[in-house]
Amino acid sequence: MAATTPFILPEGNVQISLSGGRTSAYMLARIMDANPGAVQDESRVQVVFCNTGRERPETLDFVAEIGRRWQVPIVWIEFQQGAPGQRFRVVGRQGASLDGEPFRDLIFWRSFMPHATARFCTSELKVRPARDYLRSIGWDQWTAAVGFRADEAHRDGSTGVARERWTRWCPMIEAETTKRDVIAFWQDQPFDLGLSSDGRTPLGNCDGCMLKSERVLSALARDEPDRHAWWEDMERVLTERWWSLTPWARLRRIIASDQYKTVKDKTAPRLRAAYGRPIPKSVLLQVADRPRTMSFNKRVSRRAIREKVERQGDWIFSAEADDLGVLCQVDGGECIE
Numbered sequence: 190m191a192a193t194t195p196f197i198l199p200e201g202n203v204q205i206s207l208s209g210g211r212t213s214a215y216m217l218a219r220i221m222d223a224n225p226g227a228v229q230d231e232s233r234v235q236v237v238f239c240n241t242g243r244e245r246p247e248t249l250d251f252v253a254e255i256g257r258r259w260q261v262p263i264v265w266i267e268f269q270q271g272a273p274g275q276r277f278r279v280v281g282r283q284g285a286s287l288d289g290e291p292f293r294d295l296i297f298w299r300s301f302m303p304h305a306t307a308r309f310c311t312s313e314l315k316v317r318p319a320r321d322y323l324r325s326i327g328w329d330q331w332t333a334a335v336g337f338r339a340d341e342a343h344r345d346g347s348t349g350v351a352r353e354r355w356t357r358w359c360p361m362i363e364a365e366t367t368k369r370d371v372i373a374f375w376q377d378q379p380f381d382l383g384l385s386s387d388g389r390t391p392l393g394n395c396d397g398c399m400l401k402s403e404r405v406l407s408a409l410a411r412d413e414p415d416r417h418a419w420w421e422d423m424e425r426v427l428t429e430r431w432w433s434l435t436p437w438a439r440l441r442r443i444i445a446s447d448q449y450k451t452v453k454d455k456t457a458p459r460l461r462a463a464y465g466r467p468i469p470k471s472v473l474l475q476v477a478d479r480p481r482t483m484s485f486n487k488r489v490s491r492r493a494i495r496e497k498v499e500r501q502g503d504w505i506f507s508a509e510a511d512d513l514g515v516l517c518q519v520d521g522g523e524c525i526e
């Protein structure tokens with residue numbers, strides 16, 4: 190095993206983020222090895238897991254088992270609507286949402302779907318609830334340990350840079366930890382995350398996350414239609430809710446959510462110019478009444494994915510379909526801040 194030095198806890202309060210995947214759990218194990226007993230001192234260290242409600246039971250069981258076997262207190266947090274600074278609730282394995290309730294509350298509240306280029310679900314369901322919780326226990330400034338490995342260091346743009354109240358710390362990058370180290374570690378453990386992995390864990394994090402490949406999402410539609418249905422329902426319900434609003438209400442939502450910045454065509458300068466002043470009706474109609482379907486992925490809706498699976502069956506998962514590029518293979522990693 191590599192040197193423990195990069196895993197020595199920095200001074201002050203430290204938040205250790207557990208995503209529910211193997212990598213961040215490995216990081217926790219290494220920090221515990223390097224700092225015997227320190228992680229159990231909750232006045233100094235908080236291990237935080239944020240449940241979105243779309244995690245699989247295997248992920249929740251894995252987090253609970255880590256707490257039990259490693260004798261480490263883990264705080265389970267979920268997003269809930271509330272005043273600024275109070276958008277969290279503390280739950281536990283028993284009280285954890287299993288049907289996407291925090292996620293649904295968030296997207297109804299925002300009236301927009303997160304998608305690959307506006308991934309506000311990570312910040313609203315994980316980063317901010319954890320921050321609000323830590324503030325509620327009196328923390329003012331802290332270090333946040335985040336489980337990026339050395340082979341995915343490109344995902345960390347700000348190690349050591351102070352954010353709003355915390356400084357991000359990625360000890361696995363400094364320790365040059367790779368995917369291989371993580372796999373080897375879990376092969377030696379008496380327990381593991383109950384989800385298959387080929388280096389990636391396609392069933393990890395939110396089951397229908399928009400960062401997953403179309404192949405993974407299509408497999409979800411085929412193999413677990415109930416789980417797929419939640420995502421398809423969210424798209425349908427949010428689209429209906431959007432069109433039930435008046436054009437002015439739609440425009441207010443667009444402006445309030447900063448979506449106007451993403452209106453790329455020639456309407457954008459007019460909308461920006463009008464922002465804060467009475468908005469001409471012509472601009473309103475161009476922006477708020479343009480055809481809009483709420484979907485997690487601008488390229489393909491969940492309904493379209495399901496219909497493709499129903500129409501084409503198992504063929505779309507074949508090597509021939511791969512060669513033809515029938516399903517998009519773009520994929521993301523563990524969802525961590």
Ligand code: SF4
Pocket residue numbers: 241303308310311314394395397398399400524525
């Ligand atoms: S796993 Fe995906 S859908 Fe879930 S919070 Fe992270 S980015 Fe959003």
